[in-house]
Amino acid sequence: MQLDVNDVSVTLARADIVKSVSLRVEDGRFVGLIGPNGCGKSTLLKSIYKVVQPSAGSVVLGGADVLRASPKTVARMMGVVGQFNELSFDFTVREMVMMGRTPHKKLLDADSAEDERLVEEALLTVGMLPMAGRSFLSLSGGEKQRVVLARALAQQPRFLVLDEPTNHLDIKYQLQILSLVKSLGIGVLAALHDLELAAAYCDHLYLVKQGRIYAEGPPRSVLTREIISEVFEVDCQIYENPVTGGLGIAYLESGPSAAAEAAAARAGS
Amino acid sequence: MPSAVPKRRFAALPSGKAGFALLQLLLAGFTLLSIGIAVSLGQVDVPLGQSFQILAHRLFGLTIGDSADILSGPNANIIWTIRFPRVLLALLVGAGLSLCGTIMQASVQNPLADPYILGISSGASLGATFSIMIGFGAGGVLGQLGLAFWAFAGAIGASVLVLALSGIGSRMTSAKLVLSGMVIHALCTAFANSIIYFANNTEGIRTVTFWTMGSLAAAKWDRLPLVAAAVLLAALFFLLQSRILNTMLLGEEAAVTLGVNLNRHRRFYLIATALLTGVLVSSCGMIGFVGLIIPHMVRAAVGSDHRRLLPLSIWAGGLFLIWTDIIARTAIPKVELPIGIITALIGAPLFMYMLIKKGYEFGGK
Incomplete structure (x- = not known):
């Protein structure tokens, strides 16, 4: 599915965080969003997955107007792995991943055998199947992140948004998660911290500085000595x-x- | 695939759908037994067999064995007009309070939420006292409705104030939530008590004890339908919302990415729980801690998935209050303790434990 972000601006507490950003993720492409801390990349992603309402601009996913569509409609197409994994209540890993099926369920639907299968598959993919019965809160940061990814996979998304998905992860799982996401063959927009990893996995990079796209293109054209020195100091x-x-x-x-x-x-x- | 796959956290509990159905069946059986025991105990003890004979005859027209003497004796009257409605009220109120607690905990994503601790019950109590002062509560269905309406108004007012105080927009910490509840509780109780104090003619006003410590003694058949309707409707409605309640526990952002707009649901849930709290408080005063203890214990046993948590909390809440009422009536011979004393004696230590336990981030972040 193709994502088009057109002239999106976000204002939070009277500060302009994102300033007229446009970007495109073609179907099947892995696109990276890089930039220093506080540059607005997380906020931009939030406006794409409907947590923050942009003050201007439009977001179009597979022909649907994301900002106007219901959260449920969007959740059937787009999976999100964010950084919000703090809970006051505990769930088992399996229950957690099963929640990925929520957007596909009506009020009275029970979990079907198909749902069970998708959950097992997602858990297997992220290597968490042996821990399916464990309590989510007892997991390490990296394990939690993999469970949240499994939940997004159980959503059967046709587009994935990842906000620093490899934070807290051992290098093994950083590589595993990125290659796994890449192997899905769906459109991916990911905010990434590690520039070398971004270069290795992304087809295309957008570099954000102070809420604007500072540079874009294939990794080799974006990650140059001049640009890195200018943006990351x-x-x-x-x-x-x-x-x-x-x-x-x-x-x-x-x-x-x-x-x-x-x-x-x-x-x- | 690895061979040792841990199935559940609690192997002793039946797992799977069949097991869960069995558990519910067991609970239903235990509830029936508890009702039988509860109607048998009191100032006059009635043999358990007799109680069941009386109930079976009155409820279903069944005559079991040679029971003509029993059915026309004084025990039949005590059980049918005094004790049975009271036990039913206990079952309904316990179920309702536990349901309220579970829903409020999900709505504010905090395991410490409960109508009593957050001052919602005090708001309802203030509303009810006020309505008695202006002349409702004289009896009859209209009076009861008026009372419930004012209790609801008080509960809603208290909910809005507590949530505004603890900041629904920003991150709501346990500390802020509990402190706000305390403030509202103190304020509402002060107002309610001064109303009772100044309107000194005790005619229309039940005592301070009734409103602050709760009592099921006022249970009568004609007061039951409203409570039953409110509890059953709320239970039915929320049982259908289990999936949404589950995503609620994940927090605002995660819920949106799973297709659930929390704000709309949360507002509606809080209105519904305030309504239910209003009906419950207007019928039996403030009974504290049920909504805190029961969901907490059920969650420890079956986890946070509302598809199991909710039905079990409702059962367990009803059972809990039936048994607490038995204690309240029989602990001291010839004296009936206010039921709120018993629930507080059980609930307060547990509340303390929850505050001390690190996992609840009391005062943190």
Whole structure:
């Protein structure tokens, strides 16, 4: 399913967080949203999954007007893995994933054998099937994240929105989740923290700075030394990783002046 | 697939649909037995067999064995006109309070919510006292409706104030919620008590004890239909909302991504629970902690899925109040304790435990 975001602006508490952002995710493409903390990428995603109401602009998913459609209609098409996994109540892992079936259910529908199958499949996919009977609150951050992904998968989405899905995860699961999501073959819009991972998995990147799209394009054209230094305020070297052949970023820890100061301090002591 | 798949957290409980149906059946049987025991105990003890004979005859026209003497004796009258309506009221009120607690906990996503702790019952009590002062409550269906209406108005007012105080928009912490409830409770109780105090002619006004500690002593057949209708309708309605209640527990954002618009549902649920609280309080005063204890214990046994939690909480609440009423009537010979004392004695320590337990983030974040 194709997602079109047209000139979306979001104002929260009189501050303009997102300023006239447009982007497109074609069906089957994995598109990354990168940018420093507080640049507005989470808010932009929230306006796409209907938690925040944009002050202007439109969001169109598979021809449907997301902002006008009911949450249920949208939830049948779009799965979301967000960062909101704090609960005051406990559920088993299986119950948690079963809730992904909610948008497909009417008031009186019981869980069918088909629902059970989809839940098992989703749990198997994220490697949490052995823990199906465990209590959700007893899980580690990474396990919780995988359960929430399984819940989104049980929704049978035709589009996925991920807000930093690999936060708290061991590298094994970071790679596993991203390749898994990529293998689904549906449109994906993901806010990502790690630039090298974003380069490795995304077909296309949007770089957000202070609520605006600062740069966009294939990873190699967005992740350049100049742009990274301008947006993230870190000096770096871009190289071709000799092992993976992918894009590598070597961050130069501190600027030349800071290094000189440190050296001076050492000499003085 | 791995071989050792832990099925449930609580292996002792029957799992699956058949098991759940069996559990419900057991509960229904236990409820019948409890009703029998409850109508048999009191100032005059009636043998359990006799009680069932009397009830079977009055309810279904069944005559079991040689019971002509029993049916025309004084016991039949005591059981049918005094004790049985009272036990039914206990069952209904307990079920209703427990239902209210469960729904409110889901609505504000906080396991400490309960009509009594949040001051909703006090609001209802204030409304009811006020309506008696202006002349309702004289009896009859209209009087009862008027009383229930004012109790509802008080309950709604208290709900709105508590939620506004604890900040429904921002993150509502347990501390803010409980403190707001305390403030509203103190305020409403002060107003209600001063109404009772100044309207010193006790004619139309039941005592302070009745409103603040609750009593089932006023149970009469003609007062039951309103309570029964309110509890059954609310139970039926909320049993159909289990899926939405489940997503509610996940919080605002997650619920939206699962297709549920929480704000609309939450508002409606809080109005419905205030309505039910109004009816319950106007019929038996404030009985505290039932809505806190019962959902908490049922949740510990079967988890948070409302498809199991809700029906079991309703049963358990009814059973709990039947037995608490038995204690209230029989603990001290010839003295009837206000039932609220017993529920508070059981509920307050549990409430303490919940506050101390770290998981509830009391005062945190």
